[in-house]
Amino acid sequence: MAAREDLVAATSQGQVSSTAPLHRQDGARGPSAPPATPPRQRFFEIHAITTRRQSILLGIAGVLTWLGLWEIAHHLTPAAEQKFLPGAEQVIVKVAELLFSTNYLADIAKSLYRIYVSFAAACLVAVPLGLLMGSFAKVKALVNPTVGGWRYLPAASFVPLLLVYFGPTDMAKMALLFLGCVFFLIALILDDVLAVPKELVESAQTMGASRWHIVTRVIFPAAAPQILDSMRNMIAVSWTYLVIAEIVAATDGIGAVMMRAARFLHVDVIMAGILTIGILGVLTDIAFRQASHALFPYTHRRR
Amino acid sequence: MSIARAAAPADPAGREETGGAAVETPIRADRVTKHYLGGQRVALDDFSLDIRAGQVTALIGPSGCGKTTMLRLIAGLEFPTHGAVTMHDRPIAGPGPERGMVFQAYTSFPWLTVVENVEHGMAIQRVPRAERRERAEHFLRLVHLADYADSYPVELSGGMKQRVATARALAQVPEVLLLDVRFGALDALVTWEMEEMVIEIIETQPKTVVLVTHDIQEAIYLADRIIFFTRQPGRLKADLPMTFKNGRRFAKKDEMLSDPGYVDMEKRLYAMMREEIKGRIS
Numbered sequence: 218m219a220a221r222e223d224l225v226a227a228t229s230q231g232q233v234s235s236t237a238p239l240h241r242q243d244g245a246r247g248p249s250a251p252p253a254t255p256p257r258q259r260f261f262e263i264h265a266i267t268t269r270r271q272s273i274l275l276g277i278a279g280v281l282t283w284l285g286l287w288e289i290a291h292h293l294t295p296a297a298e299q300k301f302l303p304g305a306e307q308v309i310v311k312v313a314e315l316l317f318s319t320n321y322l323a324d325i326a327k328s329l330y331r332i333y334v335s336f337a338a339a340c341l342v343a344v345p346l347g348l349l350m351g352s353f354a355k356v357k358a359l360v361n362p363t364v365g366g367w368r369y370l371p372a373a374s375f376v377p378l379l380l381v382y383f384g385p386t387d388m389a390k391m392a393l394l395f396l397g398c399v400f401f402l403i404a405l406i407l408d409d410v411l412a413v414p415k416e417l418v419e420s421a422q423t424m425g426a427s428r429w430h431i432v433t434r435v436i437f438p439a440a441a442p443q444i445l446d447s448m449r450n451m452i453a454v455s456w457t458y459l460v461i462a463e464i465v466a467a468t469d470g471i472g473a474v475m476m477r478a479a480r481f482l483h484v485d486v487i488m489a490g491i492l493t494i495g496i497l498g499v500l501t502d503i504a505f506r507q508a509s510h511a512l513f514p515y516t517h518r519r520r
Numbered sequence: 521m522s523i524a525r526a527a528a529p530a531d532p533a534g535r536e537e538t539g540g541a542a543v544e545t546p547i548r549a550d551r552v553t554k555h556y557l558g559g560q561r562v563a564l565d566d567f568s569l570d571i572r573a574g575q576v577t578a579l580i581g582p583s584g585c586g587k588t589t590m591l592r593l594i595a596g597l598e599f600p601t602h603g604a605v606t607m608h609d610r611p612i613a614g615p616g617p618e619r620g621m622v623f624q625a626y627t628s629f630p631w632l633t634v635v636e637n638v639e640h641g642m643a644i645q646r647v648p649r650a651e652r653r654e655r656a657e658h659f660l661r662l663v664h665l666a667d668y669a670d671s672y673p674v675e676l677s678g679g680m681k682q683r684v685a686t687a688r689a690l691a692q693v694p695e696v697l698l699l700d701v702r703f704g705a706l707d708a709l710v711t712w713e714m715e716e717m718v719i720e721i722i723e724t725q726p727k728t729v730v731l732v733t734h735d736i737q738e739a740i741y742l743a744d745r746i747i748f749f750t751r752q753p754g755r756l757k758a759d760l761p762m763t764f765k766n767g768r769r770f771a772k773k774d775e776m777l778s779d780p781g782y783v784d785m786e787k788r789l790y791a792m793m794r795e796e797i798k799g800r801i802s
Binding site for chain 2: 427435
């Protein structure tokens with residue numbers, strides 16, 4: 218406010234445009250000031266700027282540290298028991314070996330299929346339901362108490378039930394993966410939809426938009442980037458349920474390979490399975506990020 | 521150009537009758553009371569108001585005086601507890617495209633480009649696609665944003681976002697334009713620029729405008745008539761036609777500031793604001 222009064226005062230006296238400017242505006246410039254040396258920044262500075270190169274190097278350093286600790290633990294283990302804690306390089310070699318020598322690729326494909334189909338089904342239920350619950354308070358009042366309760370039921374406890382219903386089929390495993398994430402997904406998407414600023418809805422209303430238009434063309438696109446982010450977080454949870462789903466009466470899939478290996482104490486294969494899941498999880502995460510960039514370019518732009 | 525060309529069809533004094541016919545009042549609030557929290561808070565108390573066609577009416581008063589509530593009642597986003605708000609003698613039953621609104625919060629849709637934002641309201645009203653683009657570009661030129669048609673709102677400054685919202689509201693060709701833009705949230709120069717742009721727009725697209733502000737200077741500059749609200753509960757304190765403008769509007773704000781009529785008006789309004797503040801502090 219003060220700044221503005223100054224401006225007004227200055228203008229009424231005709232100073233803003235007519236009096237001599239503080240700096241020369243005619244383009245003539247003297248020699249530039251000596252280069253400034255910014256104060257030396259400490260390596261661990263709060264909110265310090267980290268260059269891309271530094272980030273990559275630090276990331277690699279973190280991985281190497283972890284692998285180093287693993288190797289040390291491996292070598293500290295008595296030789297007779299080293300097969301229970303194989304070295305990192307042995308596990309990595311094992312992954313490669315599995316990929317080339319067995320039909321491990323088919324197992325991976327099977328696991329991926331189960332995850333993606335069950336997750337897609339969960340999204341097909343959760344996105345419309347979350348959107349309706351977030352848009353219509355009465356739908357939320359109807360559905361939320363039930364869904365909220367379901368979240369607290371451990372998905373693994375449905376294994377016996379699903380076996381009775383579906384037998385040792387793909388359906389049983391995908392149903393478990395579905396149950397494991399759908400209720401959390403609904404809750405997350407509900408929050409995403411509720412976070413849409415009410416002014417966006419009101420401005421659409423003052424444009425004469427129908428309820429259908431507002432839900433599908435305003436609320437949904439407004440929440441979509443966050444919804445995709447929620448999906449990205451929930452598919453990680455889906456991966457964590459994979460082994461539980463494939464432990465029971467599975468003949469194929471990464472989890473089944475690991476369970477078979479456990480029977481023969483092939484710890485290297487078990488660890489190779491864990492590593493495979495980790496890598497696939499990271500790749501899924503990257504795919505979601507890429508999708509976000511492609512679908513919502515505006516969320517990554519800045520002034 | 522010292523003073524903009526003759527403006528509003530209605531006389532800003534608003535009291536006189538033109539050619540024997542009464543001044544048209546598209547929007548009326550008749551003894552409106554608005555309670556919040558089940559009556560614990562009274563935003564408006566027995567408030568009557570008529571908005572005159574072709575005029576810029578500024579609602580002003582200390583914060584919590586119910587001026588925004590009045591604007592939202594006219595928009596149809598809220599409804600009175602007692603009394604009625606009518607448009608052409610029919611009670612306002614909800615929001616509608618004939619009452620375009622620009623909100624204080626940034627309401628451009630982030631997933632659409634600037635030109636798509638402006639087209640959105642027309643899409644709702646099923647304006648043919650080719651015409652939409654043409655009209656959108658026209659209104660973007662009007663708010664000096666033609667060069668930013670394909671930018672996304674995140675790439676714009678606060679003032680530019682408000683201009684997108686203004687162009688969008690204008691593109692739906694509303695009969696009444698409701699502005700809840702406290703330009704004061706922007707920096708001083710941008711505020712000034714926005715205020716002069718509003719005048720330019722109203723001069724080129726004559727409209728009935730209702731705007732809310734808490735800035736006395738802004739209200740005097742933009743309005744043909746100022747409605748002053750008392751602090752909670754909101755009652756009518758004064759209904760002031762800007763007679764010193766002689767039925768015209770200043771294209772440049774600095775030219776108004778040296779007008780003796782402006783100086784008097786500002787004094788009166790500051791005195792009123794002082795009274796309201798006293799009522800609170802003592």
